[in-house]
Amino acid sequence: MTNENGMVELFIEHPENVQLYHVQNMKEHLADNMEHPSTGKSALHTSWVLEQIVKE
Incomplete structure (x- = not known):
């Protein structure tokens, strides 16, 4: 990312x-042993959060 202070790099291990x-x-969900905790709705929220983190 570049801003008025120059180039900034962010590296997350x-x-x-x-x-x-x-x-x-996923395996347990497909075997009908449990409901998978991750849904499209939770994925959308996670995507939004990550976008806010790297937003300029």
Whole structure:
């Protein structure tokens, strides 16, 4: 990102196995053992939050 103070870089380390619990929950959802906690509505909200974080 560039602003009046110059170039600013933001680097966020990726945690190890970041998708592990999401994949496990999808498996359980598909096996009818549970309702997956992530929905389209929650994904939309997460997307909005991330956009606010990186917004200029």
